[in-house]
Amino acid sequence: MDTYVVSGGNVLEGELVVQGSKNSALPIIASTILTGTTVILYNCPNISDTINLQNILRLLGNKITYENHKLVVDSSSCDINEIPANLMKEMRSSIILMGAILARTGRVVVSYPGGCEIGTRPIDLHLYGLQKLGANIIENHGYIICEASRLKGSEISLDFPSVGATENIMLAATLADGVTIIRNAAREPEIVELQNFLNLCGANIKGAGTSTVKIKGVPKLHEADYTVKSDRIVAGTYLCAAAMNKGKLCLKNVVIDNIWSIIHKLQETGCECRIINNDEIYIKAPKKLKAVKMIKTLPYPGFPTDMQSQMVTMLSIASGTSIVIENIFENRYKYIPELTKMGAEITIEGKAAIVKGVDKLNGATVEARELRGGASLVLAGLAADGYTKIEGTKYIERGYEDFTENLKRIGAKIDKE
Ligand code: EPZ
Numbered sequence: 185m186d187t188y189v190v191s192g193g194n195v196l197e198g199e200l201v202v203q204g205s206k207n208s209a210l211p212i213i214a215s216t217i218l219t220g221t222t223v224i225l226y227n228c229p230n231i232s233d234t235i236n237l238q239n240i241l242r243l244l245g246n247k248i249t250y251e252n253h254k255l256v257v258d259s260s261s262c263d264i265n266e267i268p269a270n271l272m273k274e275m276r277s278s279i280i281l282m283g284a285i286l287a288r289t290g291r292v293v294v295s296y297p298g299g300c301e302i303g304t305r306p307i308d309l310h311l312y313g314l315q316k317l318g319a320n321i322i323e324n325h326g327y328i329i330c331e332a333s334r335l336k337g338s339e340i341s342l343d344f345p346s347v348g349a350t351e352n353i354m355l356a357a358t359l360a361d362g363v364t365i366i367r368n369a370a371r372e373p374e375i376v377e378l379q380n381f382l383n384l385c386g387a388n389i390k391g392a393g394t395s396t397v398k399i400k401g402v403p404k405l406h407e408a409d410y411t412v413k414s415d416r417i418v419a420g421t422y423l424c425a426a427a428m429n430k431g432k433l434c435l436k437n438v439v440i441d442n443i444w445s446i447i448h449k450l451q452e453t454g455c456e457c458r459i460i461n462n463d464e465i466y467i468k469a470p471k472k473l474k475a476v477k478m479i480k481t482l483p484y485p486g487f488p489t490d491m492q493s494q495m496v497t498m499l500s501i502a503s504g505t506s507i508v509i510e511n512i513f514e515n516r517y518k519y520i521p522e523l524t525k526m527g528a529e530i531t532i533e534g535k536a537a538i539v540k541g542v543d544k545l546n547g548a549t550v551e552a553r554e555l556r557g558g559a560s561l562v563l564a565g566l567a568a569d570g571y572t573k574i575e576g577t578k579y580i581e582r583g584y585e586d587f588t589e590n591l592k593r594i595g596a597k598i599d600k601e
Contacts, residue, residue, distance in 0.1 A: 186577040188588065190565030191597035192547055196431035198594040202419045202438055203585040204229040204253065204412035208377040211351040212412065213237050214280045215378065216257040217246060217288050218358055219385050219405040226411040228255040233582045236275045240267060244285070262288060269295035269326070276300055279307055280348055282330065283356035286319060292330045301554035303513040309342055309349035316340045317356050317364065337362030337401055345370040345483045350397065351378055357399040358387045366397040372484040373442045377413055384408040416442040417490040418584060419465075421559050423447075424494040425591070427455050427469045428501060428567040433594060434466045445487045449495060452476045453502055475504030475541055481512050493519050493560040500528040501567055502541040509536050519557030522550035526564055526572065544569055552576035555583045562587070566596050 204227035213234065216223040228234060230253060238248050238255070244265070247258040265285045272278055276297035285292040299305045311321055311328070316339075319332040337360050342349060350370040355378075357364035369375065371393055379392035385408045388400040414437045423443075426433035427450055440447075440462055447457050447465070454470035476499065481489040489512035499506040500523060510516050517537055520530050525548045529540040547570030552558025558580040565572030574580075577600060580587060588598045 185575045187601050188562060188565070188574040188577055189599050189601055190562060190572045190574065192565055192568040192570060192572060194429065194566070194595050194597055196426050196429040196433060196566070196594045196596060199434035199436060200422055200590050200594060201436045202414040202422070205374065205377070205415040206231055206233055206583045207347075207415070207417070208374045209234050209412050210237055210277055211280050211355070211374065211378050212381045212410065213241065213255065213257070214284045215355050215382060217241065217244065217259040217262045217284050218355065219407060220259055220262070220288070221407045222256065222258045223385070223407055224409040225255040225257075226409070227253050228412055229253070229415065229585045231581065231583055231585050232578070233275060233277065236271070237278060240271050240278055240281065243268070243271070265289040265291045266293040272297050276305060277348070279310060280351055282310060283314065283352035283354070286314060286330050286332060287335060287356050287359045290331065290333055294328050295326050296328065301518050301557070302516040309344065309346045310352045313340050313342070313349055313353035313366075314356055317353070317360055319356075335360035337364040337399070339365045339367070341367040342369065344368070345395065347372050347374065350375055354378060354382070354389065354397065354399060357401060358382055358389070359404070360401040362401055364399040364401070366399075367395065369395055369397040370483060371395060373413070373416060373439065381408070381410045384410055413439050417488065417556070419443055420446040420488070420491045421494050421563070421584070422590070423450055423465070423467050424498045425563050425566060426467050427453060427473060428498050428563055429469065430471065431467065431469045431594070434460070434464060436464050438463055438465050440465060445485060446491055449476055449479060449487065453498070473498065473502035473541075475499060475502045475506040475539070478507050478509070480509045483512070489513060489516065490556050492516060493557045494563060496520070496530065496537055496539055497523060497560040497564050499539045499541060500530060500564070501543070501545060504541055506539045506541070507536055508539060511535060518553050519560055522561055523564055525550055526568055528564070546570060547572040549573040549575065552579045555579050559584055559587070562591070562598070566591070566598070
């Protein structure tokens with residue numbers, strides 16, 4: 185298993201440019217097949233999730249080139265509508281292709297993407313939305329067959345503001361007959377980016393970023409060029425790394441408006457955060473971090489679940505006890521036993537993690553099992569005494585581009601073996 189080896193205790197100083205957003209790029213890449221022509225995406229992050237999605241698009245008949253963060257998709261010959269089960273398992277977020285393939289070809293066959301290390305990850309809201317748009321859905325032997333000769337606009341209320349379900353419905357409704365209204369839609373910045381991209385291609389979507397998204401179906405889309413905005417979770421991860429390591433870090437290419445909930449929690453721990461222009465942030469860590477009273481993960485604009493493990497890890501060396509409540513995924517504390525091996529004192533009670541800050545962490549051999557928890561173990565290693573080995577780098581490389589190179593650039597001692 186590929187491993188990162190980290191020698192802890194170095195102060196992190198310098199500046200980094202934040203990569204393009206994984207969770208914006210994935211649905212936008214999926215949506216390119218709606219156009220039936222050529223689309224160019226700039227600042228598309230070079231991470232295994234986007235590479236895997238490109239490979240699935242190639243399998244579906246699309247012509248793809250990707251170089252220096254520039255992705256070109258020619259979907260004129262996208263005529264296959266079945267995603268192989270092994271690829272669905274490998275990357276569950278390819279479920280986002282359902283709405284686009286259905287809208288483009290009138291049929292889509294996928295297997296259940298299955299759960300992952302952070303939860304069961306059901307797709308009932310995705311299927312409910314597609315059914316409301318007129319899809320006939322048959323499920324058997326783990327496969328889902330969706331068919332619709334013509335998708336028709338509908339009013340859809342989501343029981344939960346699911347990001348993926350909102351995106352899938354937006355994609356299926358873009359070329360449907362009539363108007364679709366999604367109520368209790370997810371409000372994440374990635375939804376706004378998807379709307380902006382689709383409208384650039386000639387779609388007619390309004391309301392992204394609010395709980396009500398209105399999609400007026402259009403007959404067809406046309407080509408477009410789009411630059412993916414930067415990744416708010418990767419930005420938050422580097423900010424936490426600096427906060428834990430007496431850092432002085434300047435992050436460039438940041439969408440400040442997308443990370444206020446993270447900035448405010450960092451300030452509560454005693455970090456000085458200064459906004460430079462509207463796309464740069466400077467963080468200076470205190471000598472000793474302070475505990476925070478409470479962090480609750482919530483749908484946007486609440487505190488993001490994807491930053492939960494990084495914050496818990498940072499608070500594990502703060503002075504005092506912090507309480508973190510994970511409200512979005514039912515199994516997102518799997519990294520905590522690994523942190524405990526390094527000396528962290530964290531108890532889990534239901535949805536809550538009670539984090540009793542310790543003086544320092546000690547290096548150990550730990551295992552990454554999912555993306556954000558894995559990145560958090562690297563952060564722990566950077567702050568720990570001695571050496572830490574983080575096994576399972578493939579999880580981390582799903583979402584962090586040039587992770588070790590970037591950390592080295594700001595003073596970390598980390599290598600891959
Ligand atoms: C997206 O996942 C992100 N992934 C996740 O980021 C992120 O944690 C999540 O949104 C929440 O912000 C991508 O964008 C590729 P959801 P998604 O549907 O769409 C329940 C990362 O680390 N639910 O908003 O799968 C679900 O079980 C990843 O980058 C249903 O019950 O998230 C969960 O409890 C991890 N039925 C909650 O909603 C459904 O049909 C939130 O899920 C769908 C979801």
